[in-house]
Amino acid sequence: MRTVGWNMLILTFASLASGQAPKDCSAPVKYPNTRLETKYASREKFSNNEKVYYSCDDEFVAYKGSRAVQCVNGQWTKLSLKCEKGEVTCSTPAVVNSVQRGDDVSVYRVGDNLTFTCSEGFQLDGAQVITCDPSGQWQPQPPRCVPSPDDKIPPPPAGSCGVPQTFNNFNGHLADRFTTKTSFSSGAKVYYKCDVGYAPAGGRKSRICNNGKWTPLTLKCQRKLCGSAGQILNGQILYSGAEFGDTATAICDDGFIRVGHATRYCMANGWSGRNPVCEVVVCEDPPEVRNAVRISLQEELYRYKSAVRYQCRSGTLIGEREIWCTKNGTWSAPAPECKEITCPSPNLPNAYWTGNHNQVFQYRATIYIECNVGYVMTGRSTVFCERDGRWLPELPKCQRRNRLANRWG
Structure with a gap:
């Protein structure tokens, strides 16, 4: 147990030893990057031993520590939950023959934008502005800068080469130092690089202008391999x-x-x-029920599948006698109630009953009804007090024997 926990226990024992009742707590404090769960936010007073739970603010994630603090003799235990800023980022996209406007960084955070303008002799094919989304991808997809119509680019001199073209799904681009040129003399050599996230997988990185024609591009770029992401317990x-x-x-x-x-x-x-x-699911302490006792063991933490049974000291148990901690961290059912359920006195004309002469007839009470001399019963002679406060089956009736005889005659 942590030092804080021992200190709180010492405070409680000291209070009990002095004959003083444990103190309640005022509202718990605000911790950085966290918020108190909504159901506690409007309360100003909390009873001794009561727990409250925190969660991380938006854009922060919990990476260690317990979400709960507990009121112990007027003081709250310290929150151990740690919340950190999310780490999803986007890498710099490579758009050949473009000038991008944005922060001069190699990694962008969620919500960052990039604006593209194509170099002279090229025009934009796609969105001009892209945004880093929460999945670490650019949305929409980065654009391309394609050559402008031929009438806008002066033809290269005889024997020279124009801008070298690439094929679809190449996943590479011309090295930056060549992207601003629109004409290359015979014998000139250019180099290619694989796009971000791709690595060379064979072939030559260069091409040569040979009497107005580019030699074939043989470089192959394949997606980089991340391998295993590791393992997690539970x-x-x-x-x-x-x-x-x-x-x-x-x-x-x-x-x-x-x-x-x-x-x-x-x-x-x-x-x-x-x-x-993956942390073990923990439910809040099971609720107290008036006039009831919990007949299961008291646990420091109620984990997944921990069960609690209730037994009424007085009255009738309404609801589930046993509840358990579900995999969602909630109890399987609301706590039951212990209610005093009674049925009205069976004041039947021309009859009397045996079996229970109390003034209050509680749930499951049984009485046996008999008619007075000269009367005949219609209905059942044995009735029970049900949980809804009614006698079941319906109370019988006692009628004069000669009246019945006349009716049947």
Whole structure:
């Protein structure tokens, strides 16, 4: 147990030893990057031993610590929950023959924008402004800068080459130092690079202008491999793949709850962020029920499948006698109630009853009804007090024997 917990216990024992009742707590404090769960926000007073729970602010994720603090003799235990800013980023996109406007960084955060303008002799094919989305991808897709119509670009001199073209799905681009030129003399050599997230997989990186024609481009660029994203305790990782652009999603086992981002993205420099943690599900302390006792063991933490049984000291138990902590961290049913259920006195004309002569007839009370001499019963002689306060079956009737005889005659 942590030092803080021992200090709180010492305070409680000291209070009890002095004959003073444990103190209640005022509203708990605000911690950085966290918020108190909504159901506690409007309250100003909390009873001794009561727990309250925190969660992380938007755009922050929990990566360690407990969400709960507890009132112990007028003081709150310290919150150990730590919330960090999300780490999803986008790499700089490569758009050949373009000038991009934005922060001069190599990694962009969610919500950052980039604006593209094509170099002279090229025109934009696609969106001019793109945004880094929460999945670590640019939306919409980065544009291309394609050559302007021929009448806008002066033809190269005889024997020279124009801008070297590439084929679709190449996943590479012309090296930056060649992107501003529109004409290359015979014998000139240009070089290519693979796009962000791709790596060379064979072929030559260069092409040569040979009497007005470019030699074939043989460079092949394949998606980078991120490999394994690691393992998590009490859960598993599901992969869409392990190459650039793929995802690895953490799924916790039943009875465990994820703390941290579920999905990681295979990026140019490896998997984004870090794996979440699967923490055991813990339910709040089971509610107290008036006039009832809990006949299960008191637990410091009520984990997944922990069960609690209630027994009424007086009255009738209405609801589920046993509730348990579900995999969602909630109790399987509301706490039951102990109600005093009674049935009205069976004041039947021309009759009397045996079996129970109390003034109050509680649930399950049984009486036996008999008619006075000279009267005949219509209905059942034994009735029970049901949970809705009615006698079942319906109370019988006692009628004079000669009246019945005349009716039947």
